Amino acid sequence: xxxxxxxxxxxxxxxxxxxxxxxxxxxxxxxxxxxxxxxxxxxxxxxxxxxxxxxxxxxxxxxxxxxxxxxxxxxxxxxxxxxxxxxxxxxxxxxxxxxxxxxxxxxxxxxxxxxxxxxxxxxxxxxxxxxxxxxxxxxxxxxxxxxxxxxxxxxxxxxxxxxxxxxxxxxxxxxxxxxxxxxxxxxxxxxxxxxxxxxxxxxxxxxxxxxxxxxxxxxxxxxxxxxxxxxxxxxxxxxxxxxxxxxxxxxxxxxxxxxxxxxxxxxxxxxxxxxxxxxxxxxxxxxxxxxxxxxxxxxxxxxxxxxxxxxxxxxxxxxxxxxxxxxxxxxxxxxxxxxxxxxxxxxxxxxxxxxxxxxxxxxxxxxxxxxxxxxxxxxxxxxxxxxxxxxxxxxxxxxxx
Amino acid sequence: xxxxxxxxxxxxxxxxxxxxxxxxxxxxxxxxxxxxxxxxxxxxxxxxxxxxxxxxxxxxxxxxxxxxxxxxxxxxxxxxxxxxxxxxxxxxxxxxxxxxxxxxxxxxxxxxxxxxxxxxxxxxxxxxxxxxxxxxxxxxxxxxxxxxxxxxxxxxxxxxxxxxxxxxxxxxxxxxxxxxxxxxxxxxxxxxxxxxxxxxxxxxxxxxxxxxxxxxxxxxxxxxxxxxxxxxxxxxxxxxxxxxxxxxxxxxxxxxxxxxxxxxxxxxxxxxxxxxxxxxxxxxxxxxxxxxxxxxxxxxxxxxxxxxxxxxxxxxxxxxxxxxxxxxxxxxxxxxxxxxxxxxxxxxxxxxxxxxxxxxxxxxxxxxxxxxxxxxxxxxxxxxxxxxxxxxxxxxxxxxxxxxxxxxxxxxxxxxxxxxxxxxxxxxxxxxxxxxxxxxxxxxxxxxxxxxxxx
Numbered sequence: 001x002x003x004x005x006x007x008x009x010x011x012x013x014x015x016x017x018x019x020x021x022x023x024x025x026x027x028x029x030x031x032x033x034x035x036x037x038x039x040x041x042x043x044x045x046x047x048x049x050x051x052x053x054x055x056x057x058x059x060x061x062x063x064x065x066x067x068x069x070x071x072x073x074x075x076x077x078x079x080x081x082x083x084x085x086x087x088x089x090x091x092x093x094x095x096x097x098x099x100x101x102x103x104x105x106x107x108x109x110x111x112x113x114x115x116x117x118x119x120x121x122x123x124x125x126x127x128x129x130x131x132x133x134x135x136x137x138x139x140x141x142x143x144x145x146x147x148x149x150x151x152x153x154x155x156x157x158x159x160x161x162x163x164x165x166x167x168x169x170x171x172x173x174x175x176x177x178x179x180x181x182x183x184x185x186x187x188x189x190x191x192x193x194x195x196x197x198x199x200x201x202x203x204x205x206x207x208x209x210x211x212x213x214x215x216x217x218x219x220x221x222x223x224x225x226x227x228x229x230x231x232x233x234x235x236x237x238x239x240x241x242x243x244x245x246x247x248x249x250x251x252x253x254x255x256x257x258x259x260x261x262x263x264x265x266x267x268x269x270x271x272x273x274x275x276x277x278x279x280x281x282x283x284x285x286x287x288x289x290x291x292x293x294x295x296x297x298x299x300x301x302x303x304x305x306x307x308x309x310x311x312x313x314x315x316x317x318x319x320x321x322x323x324x325x326x327x328x329x330x331x332x333x334x335x336x337x338x339x340x341x342x343x344x345x346x347x348x349x350x351x352x353x354x355x356x357x358x359x360x361x362x363x364x365x366x367x368x369x370x371x372x373x374x375x376x377x378x379x380x381x382x383x384x385x386x387x388x389x390x391x392x393x394x395x396x397x398x399x400x401x
Numbered sequence: 402x403x404x405x406x407x408x409x410x411x412x413x414x415x416x417x418x419x420x421x422x423x424x425x426x427x428x429x430x431x432x433x434x435x436x437x438x439x440x441x442x443x444x445x446x447x448x449x450x451x452x453x454x455x456x457x458x459x460x461x462x463x464x465x466x467x468x469x470x471x472x473x474x475x476x477x478x479x480x481x482x483x484x485x486x487x488x489x490x491x492x493x494x495x496x497x498x499x500x501x502x503x504x505x506x507x508x509x510x511x512x513x514x515x516x517x518x519x520x521x522x523x524x525x526x527x528x529x530x531x532x533x534x535x536x537x538x539x540x541x542x543x544x545x546x547x548x549x550x551x552x553x554x555x556x557x558x559x560x561x562x563x564x565x566x567x568x569x570x571x572x573x574x575x576x577x578x579x580x581x582x583x584x585x586x587x588x589x590x591x592x593x594x595x596x597x598x599x600x601x602x603x604x605x606x607x608x609x610x611x612x613x614x615x616x617x618x619x620x621x622x623x624x625x626x627x628x629x630x631x632x633x634x635x636x637x638x639x640x641x642x643x644x645x646x647x648x649x650x651x652x653x654x655x656x657x658x659x660x661x662x663x664x665x666x667x668x669x670x671x672x673x674x675x676x677x678x679x680x681x682x683x684x685x686x687x688x689x690x691x692x693x694x695x696x697x698x699x700x701x702x703x704x705x706x707x708x709x710x711x712x713x714x715x716x717x718x719x720x721x722x723x724x725x726x727x728x729x730x731x732x733x734x735x736x737x738x739x740x741x742x743x744x745x746x747x748x749x750x751x752x753x754x755x756x757x758x759x760x761x762x763x764x765x766x767x768x769x770x771x772x773x774x775x776x777x778x779x780x781x782x783x784x785x786x787x788x789x790x791x792x793x794x795x796x797x798x799x800x801x802x803x804x805x806x807x808x809x810x811x812x813x814x815x816x817x818x819x820x821x822x823x824x825x826x827x828x829x830x831x832x833x834x835x836x837x838x839x840x841x842x843x844x845x846x847x848x849x850x851x852x853x854x855x856x
Contacts, residue, residue, distance in 0.1 A: 005759045008410040011505040012742045078522045096497040103415035103494035110487035170413045174762040178416035334509035334579045346516040353523045368536040377542035384549045398584040
């Protein structure tokens, strides 16, 4: 595909803000989504290990991680909506073509994810506390399907980076192939890299979990130490695996990526992985640490930045596609609406939700909200009421004009 | 960036012969509508019940809210949260430019909905897991934040869906502005009717939980409460739905009268009557509530209520798929001066689809004696396959059209007389050049031969 065609494929409606705004949000929300995905995969794997283990610590951790996994799937899906939105906005030619070329897989993704989620719930309700339930296999199925869903996303993302091959995929030998049944491009090293990242991120999650449990007076210190040890192993050992996968990915990069492996962005990604490996040494507190998870989150964000730089290197460098040339029709209302909702309303509501669940989780018996937490809730509720009022105000204003 | 290049921004086509890509999208969408309507309605009902539970110190009611929340988590939220993006995926592959037109105008609204969606999902977890673990005032805040955030997701999506049908204000085409496209009479009619139908769906789903309450008196109380909610939702929803129909543009009214199957209106009234009868029965005889019956009613609502309603909505906006400027076959068919969008019909008329579509193989760029059949197939894929099966399967298949007539000249005459001129009210104008019309007619006439060759 030549550059004129790629530009022609852009939406003729243009964008309501500068593309850089969407790019930043894309990277940020994709990183958040991936953190949830990593915790989801890691906790599901730990829950599965626990379900098949005889060791009491493993069984207990497996049960706790099942609770984590179930929430993490929700969050991964919910947060994933945002990068899915933003990628369509600025990379529409690439994302849409890639999806159409593998349409059956794009539709299959929905079914795969649905079955994965329900399989996890099946184990949760049927076999969480049981010791030999066959439901353990539904958890195994869930993990396999979650990985399959990840692979489909990987394929769609990879195909989007191959405009030079689209026509050969869509019309092999000059004849239209419209079934959408094909998987045309993937890189197992790249896929392994993003999956392996789940190990150090989950390790960091365990260190935070150990710190959280330290608040409880009746906790078994041996169990807590075991969790911390497992977390450190996952961070360091998993980090090395991630490093190897990264090297393999860079060694197998497509030609159009040029000298990306030697770029500053690639060094940034390497630095992020090293940070994951070294984090257990940086946060050595025997009672665990939230710092390790914050570090892991930062590392994933750096990886997200490097991934975006790679996309820019391929689409911009090899194909001449510049995001900054997208037509802009600035829409003041919707820009303000999102910013105020995101920062004001969303900020208060999520802060309140985290604060109250955190405090309630640490409290034995009934938790009564502190004035500070209560105030957060009041602000969130007030912001919601104001939001709804402005919605109807502007609605009637438009109708009255 | 000037998009007026020689090549039009048309995407490849996904052709699904068994169902048609539109039906795949429709199936995902209908499942999502059931799950999301139940979720939003249940969020409002839960907020109300939680308020009563806390204010009147009714722990058993709180326990009902918690169990209802667990059910919603497993059913509505799993189904809804996956089929929601699932609609994007299926719309991406079935109608990329239609989706793109919506996304690019309403990205910030969708991002705003996403904020509410995050709050909503976090809220349902808090509602379930903090029941009885936090003080009453805090639980009420959690419930109200959850309920209002959930309703706000509906407020946002209703405006986008209204724009998808037709921009709220005609001035949107000349002045732009998302507000002008978002708000119209249809938007408000939909807010009211959907809110009511959501409450109705929530009452049906709530019955599934109420059926398992062991305390007989409490079960009867909950059954009556839900029956009132359901009746209120069904009756008022029907009234607002009727009002919504009066806000439709003339073209939609015409399509409603001429193109919808004759069974549509009777089916809608019948399902409404059945639902009203169901809730009335529960009011008079609450002991009649049984889980299989409640589940059956949910399925009936899906098959006989939501499916035909969504199909009708699809039919009403024809031949457009988004904002009354993108055709169902992905062609931009109207100028939108505010956005600098130009109709592609003149270019297609003068140069032909085969010459300007980026995903047409080079040897098909011009129709000649050696490629007529294949060029006709390419044209059918691009122009027709979104709505028609290119054989005997799928939606409105070619194999069942033209009254069995396989005479290429007759078909070509029909194409030139009805389609090239845009004389079919429910179909896009197909601005074929003469050579293209001939190739398409030849392809349609030769369908059995084509399938035997390509099989």
